[in-house]
Amino acid sequence: MKNKILKYDCLIVGSGLLGSLLGIALIKKKYKILIIEKENLSNRAFSDQRTLAVNANSRDFLKSINLWEKLNNQFTNIDQISIKTFLNSDELVFKEQQESMGSVIYNKELLTIAHKFLISQKSIIDKTLINLDQLTADENIQIKNKNYSFKKIIIAGGKQLREQMDPYCFLDGSSSQKAHVGFFNHQKSHDNIAYENFTKQGPLAILPAPHKSDKFSTFIYSTSDLISKPSIEKVISKNFKKTHGNIQLNKNIFSYPINPYLFNPKKKYKDLIFIGDSFRSIHPVAGQGWNLGVKDIQSFLNLLNSKSLDSKNFNAIYYSRRKIESYLYFAFTEVINKTFQLHTPLANFFGSNSLKALKRLSFLRTLFIKQAMGINKIIN
Ligand SMILES: Cc1cc2nc3c(=O)[nH]c(=O)nc-3n(C[C@H](O)[C@H](O)[C@H](O)COP(=O)(O)OP(=O)(O)OC[C@H]3O[C@@H](n4cnc5c(N)ncnc54)[C@H](O)[C@@H]3O)c2cc1C
The missing domain is CATH 3.30.9.10 (D-Amino Acid Oxidase, subunit A, domain 2)
Known part of the structure; x- marks a missing residue:
C-alpha cells in the first residue's frame, strides 16, 4: 500500500493565472491532473495587486471554461485604445466597431475563483516546492510522501522559476525597469x-x-x-x-x-512543456504576457484533439506552434520600449514615423487591432 503509484495524466507546476486555468480546462475535458504550488494558496491570490487587460480571445477562453460569469461583473470593458508619444502631438486611436476590444479584471479575483474550483476538485496541493531536475514523465515522483507518475509535465512556475534553471536556456532581454x-x-x-x-x-x-x-x-x-x-x-x-x-x-x-526573456526549448528540459511566464516574459508595455499564455493553453488543448499525451512528438509540435509568436512579441516589445528610451535623433525619427505609418495605413491598423484582441489567425 505504501509504495502504490498514483497514476495521473498531467502534473502542473505552479498555480498562477496560467497553471490554474490550464488545470481547469483539462479537468473539464476529464483528464486527471494535479497542480503543485510552492506558496500558501490564500496568500498567493491576495499578494497580487495588479489588474489584467484581458483581450477578446482570452475572454472567450474564460467563457469556455465557465469562469467569466463567476467574475460577477467585476470587469470593465475597453472600447478604445489610444497611443501617444512625447515626440509629437499625434494620437493613434484603435477602435473596433462590433465589440469591445477587451476587458480589465483584478488578477486576484480570477485567481481566487480558479483556486476555489481546483480545491473543490481536490486537484491542488500548496506549500510544495519542486525542483525541475527531479521531474520526468512516466517516472516515479514523490510529492508529500506519496508516489505519483504523470504522462505529461507542464511547467507554469512563472518568472520565479527562471532563477532555479540553467541560465543558458534563455535568451535575455535588456530592460532593467x-x-x-x-x-x-x-x-x-x-x-x-x-x-x-x-x-x-x-x-x-x-x-x-x-x-x-x-x-x-x-x-x-x-x-x-x-x-x-x-x-x-x-x-x-x-x-x-x-x-x-x-x-x-x-x-x-x-x-x-521587468526582466524579459525567452526560453529556448531546443536545449535542456525539452521533456517538459513550458507555458506562460515560464516560457517567456515580455515587457508589460503591450499588456499581452498573460494573453499569450492563454494562447499556449489553447495550443496545448488543440494538440490534445489530435495527439495523445504520451505521443512521442507532442512537445516538439507544441514548441513549433508557439515559438514564432513568442519570439515576435519578445522582439517587438523590446524594440518599441528601446526606441522611446534611447532619445537619439535616429530613434526619435523611427518612433514618430512608425506611429505616423500606423495612422495612415489602414491594413496595418487592422492587423494591429486583431493582434491586440488575440483574434489574428495569421500568427498562431
Ligand atoms: C505590472 C504588470 C502588468 C501586467 N499586465 C498584463 C496585462 O494587462 N495583460 C496581460 O496579458 N499580461 C499582463 N502582465 C503579464 C502577466 O501578469 C503574466 O504574464 C502572468 O501573470 C503570468 O502568469 P503565470 O501563471 O505564467 O506565472 P505566475 O503568475 O508568476 O505564477 C507562477 C506560480 O508558480 C509558483 N511556483 C514557482 N516556482 C515553483 C516551484 N518550483 N514549485 C511549485 N510552484 C512554483 C509561484 O509561486 C506562482 O504561484 C503584466 C505583468 C506585469 C509585471
Whole structure:
C-alpha cells in the first residue's frame, strides 16, 4: 500500500493565472491532473495587486471554461485604445466597431475563483516546492510522501522559476525597469478608453479599473527603479489632465521587476512543456504576457484533439506552434520600449514615423487591432 503509484495524466507546476486555468480546462475535458504550488494558496491570490487587460480571445477562453460569469461583473470593458508619444502631438486611436476590444479584471479575483474550483476538485496541493531536475514523465515522483507518475509535465512556475534553471536556456532581454502599479480617482469619466503614453521616462499605461465608478483607473508606469509617488502623480497629471481632470493617487504603489526573456526549448528540459511566464516574459508595455499564455493553453488543448499525451512528438509540435509568436512579441516589445528610451535623433525619427505609418495605413491598423484582441489567425 505504501509504495502504490498514483497514476495521473498531467502534473502542473505552479498555480498562477496560467497553471490554474490550464488545470481547469483539462479537468473539464476529464483528464486527471494535479497542480503543485510552492506558496500558501490564500496568500498567493491576495499578494497580487495588479489588474489584467484581458483581450477578446482570452475572454472567450474564460467563457469556455465557465469562469467569466463567476467574475460577477467585476470587469470593465475597453472600447478604445489610444497611443501617444512625447515626440509629437499625434494620437493613434484603435477602435473596433462590433465589440469591445477587451476587458480589465483584478488578477486576484480570477485567481481566487480558479483556486476555489481546483480545491473543490481536490486537484491542488500548496506549500510544495519542486525542483525541475527531479521531474520526468512516466517516472516515479514523490510529492508529500506519496508516489505519483504523470504522462505529461507542464511547467507554469512563472518568472520565479527562471532563477532555479540553467541560465543558458534563455535568451535575455535588456530592460532593467520596474513596473510601478497603482490606482487613482479622477474627475472625469474614463469613457472605457485605455491609454498608452510613451513618456520620456518610460511607457505609462492607464486602464479603466474594474470598479462601480467610471472615475477610477489604474496605472502601470514602467520606468527606472527610483521614482517617488509625487513624481508619478505629476507625470499622470501632466499627461491626463485633459482627459481625466484632476487626479488623486491611492496610497499604495506596488513595483514589479521587468526582466524579459525567452526560453529556448531546443536545449535542456525539452521533456517538459513550458507555458506562460515560464516560457517567456515580455515587457508589460503591450499588456499581452498573460494573453499569450492563454494562447499556449489553447495550443496545448488543440494538440490534445489530435495527439495523445504520451505521443512521442507532442512537445516538439507544441514548441513549433508557439515559438514564432513568442519570439515576435519578445522582439517587438523590446524594440518599441528601446526606441522611446534611447532619445537619439535616429530613434526619435523611427518612433514618430512608425506611429505616423500606423495612422495612415489602414491594413496595418487592422492587423494591429486583431493582434491586440488575440483574434489574428495569421500568427498562431
Ligand atoms: C505590472 C504588470 C502588468 C501586467 N499586465 C498584463 C496585462 O494587462 N495583460 C496581460 O496579458 N499580461 C499582463 N502582465 C503579464 C502577466 O501578469 C503574466 O504574464 C502572468 O501573470 C503570468 O502568469 P503565470 O501563471 O505564467 O506565472 P505566475 O503568475 O508568476 O505564477 C507562477 C506560480 O508558480 C509558483 N511556483 C514557482 N516556482 C515553483 C516551484 N518550483 N514549485 C511549485 N510552484 C512554483 C509561484 O509561486 C506562482 O504561484 C503584466 C505583468 C506585469 C509585471
